[in-house]
Amino acid sequence: GAVVSQHPSWVICKSGTSVKIECRSLDFQATTMFWYRQFPKQSLMLMATSNEGSKATYEQGVEKDKFLINHASLTLSTLTVTSAHPEDSSFYICSASSQNNEQFFGPGTRLTVL
């Protein structure tokens, strides 16, 4: 299947700082990218959907001003967690798809906020 990468794979930051996570589709052009969050022993929860060149659509309960999503090209989307707090510590996973194709997931980024 198609390859999706994420960077960094893990990050530790201080409370109040911002963290940027990158998601790249390596061998295909992703018209749509999705961002998920997974807390320990829980399932994945969709945070937002982004289409290249347009604003992201956020799921209910996800603060768009706190979780900034940029999808500036067909191979790159970024998620910035602004003013991170310990409760934002989680496993963040992106997925990407092209038209008429399945979603392929990245390896995830583990965020720990101290």
Added chain:
Amino acid sequence: DAKTTQPTSMDCAEGRAANLPCNHSTISGNEYVYWYRQIHSQGPQYIIHGLKNNETNEMASLIITEDRKSSTLILPHATLRDTAVYYCIVAAGGTSYGKLTFGQGTILTVHP
């Protein structure tokens, strides 16, 4: 999207077939059945999907009942590396158009 029901956990002996059931009794006519799996601390991996007909690929087989209200994922010769959480998801029109709603999945443990 339709809701799915899966057993919480299953065991399988290495080398034997693993048959993972999924109920999706409220599935709509345009909804596909997708299977993903997630190995600990990794992103989900696509396995297979189908609409009406049974499907097979290099990883698994998908058997969908005629009324489409349930399906079974078959791993023909399970290995220890198949130990993971398996998610059965129904999604309309293909996943490129819609979001995937993950349930709790089935924890499959393959033992020697």
